[in-house]
Amino acid sequence: MNINEILNIKYPIIQGGMAHISKASLAAAVSNAGGLGQIASGGFKAEEVREEIKKVRKLTDKPFGVNVVLMNEDVEDLVKVIIEEGVEIITCGAGNPAPFFEKWLDAGIKVIPVIANVKMAKKVEKLGAIALVFEGAEAGGHIGSLNTFAELPAIKDSVNIPVIGAGGVYTGRQMLAAEILGASGVQIGTRLLTAEETPVHENFKRALIEAKDSDIMVTGIRTKMPTRVLKNDLAKKLNEIEMSGGDLDEFFKLAKGSGKKAVEGDVNWGSIYTGEGLYFLNKIGSVREILDGLMKEYEEVKKYFKENL
Ligand SMILES: Cc1cc2nc3c(=O)[nH]c(=O)nc-3n(C[C@H](O)[C@H](O)[C@H](O)COP(=O)(O)O)c2cc1C
Structure with missing residues (x-):
């Protein structure tokens, strides 16, 4: 996997933007642990995103990204904030990124759209994306109809830019599986919901662990x-x-x-977005433990297959 070289990070793991959740504390923890942390814009106003960008810079000197939800009402303001604040990496989804691409590329931003099918993959490659995230329907939150482990090789074959696999990655084994299917890195969301640094109510984490x-x-x-x-x-x-x-x-x-x-803690009448891998959410741990654990298993399983196949 080589997305870490392109993004100047230690591990080929991106923390997906998570609406209302991925603020500076989580993004910085992921970046400090070797992945790419991201600030969400879903659920936040453009000026709130600006504050989180400033906070994350105080908490880490490592690269981080901002996730642009393209259907946000104040997306124009958000794009302005991102450029003014000198953000170097963005992911974007939930809408058409075409109107903003030129501005982003002119500002030297590495743009990584989140896409759900081959048509979108080809489109964002043409627009100038440095890489793309293919998010399959195993993921938590809003989903498309195609699944990660069936569709990833099709996305890989359809473009010449690096493909990052998202949706259903909780273990090093799944990271390796994604790599075999063509991924240059993975994006994870649900796996981080029970991390210490994730700013959600304790009830939210407990509900996932007990499910x-x-x-x-x-x-x-x-x-x-x-x-x-x-x-x-x-x-x-x-x-x-x-x-x-x-x-x-x-x-x-x-x-x-x-x-x-x-x-905020209402786990009965609030929407708890979650992916399919609840089996793997069984305790609250630090982001560093989670990322190190993923990489350790990934390296071990890769070594095993190299030696035994
Ligand atoms: C609670 C939650 C909120 C999410 N919010 C967003 C979002 O605001 N923008 C976005 O592009 N993706 C969002 N996602 C998707 C993640 O960025 C990521 O791609 C996904 O979680 C990966 O699949 P996984 O949950 O199986 O790890 C969200 C996912 C979760 C679990």
């Missing part, structure tokens, strides 16, 4: 915004509304602001 692997579901299919979440009172109610076939006003009313609610 079983099968306690996940996808809500919002009828809204065309499918979202992988932990099964709780809210998720069951949203599902009931969708399945009843009625109008979706009540769905939107309940879903509005629910991500923030969960982060």
Whole structure:
């Protein structure tokens, strides 16, 4: 894996932007541990992102990125803040990045779009992306329809820029699997939700640790915004509304602001975005432990296969 060389980081691991969650504390912890930490813009105003950028610089001298949610109302302001603050790396998704690309490239920013299929991969390569993240539907939060481990090789074959695999990576074994399928690095989100440095309420972390692997579901299919979440009172109610076939006003009313609610501790009526690997979330540990653990297993399994196959 060589995305670490391109991004000037020690480990080929990017922390995905997580709305309401990935602030300076998490981003700096990931960067200090050798990965690429990222500030989220989902759920934050452009000026709040500016403050987090300033904070992260006080906490680390290592590279970090900012995740641009393109459908944010104040995306123009956000793009301005990113350029003014001299951010060097961004990931972007949930919308069309084309109108902003030239500005980003002129400012010398390394742009890594998050894409969900071959068509989008080819498009962002043409626009000048330095690499791309392919996020499969195993991931937590808003998802596409194609899965990481089935689609990754197709994305790899369709472009000439490095591909970063996201969605379903919790172990060194999965990192190696992603590499074999063509990934130059991985992006992780859910694996970091129970980290000490992740600024979510203790209830949020406990809910994930106590849940079983099968306690996940996808809500919002009828809204065309499918979202992988932990099964709780809210998720069951949203599902009931969708399945009843009625109008979706009540769905939107309940879903509005629910991500923030969960982060603040309401694990029954907040939306806990989570990926498929709940089995691997069994304690609260430091970001450094998580990243070192991933790399240790990745190196060991790689060595084993080199020697035994
Ligand atoms: C709680 C949560 C919030 C997320 N918010 C965002 C976001 O704001 N922007 C984004 O591009 N991706 C978001 N994602 C996706 C992650 O950046 C990352 O790609 C994904 O978590 C990788 O899959 P994994 O959860 O299986 O590790 C979110 C994921 C989670 C779990």
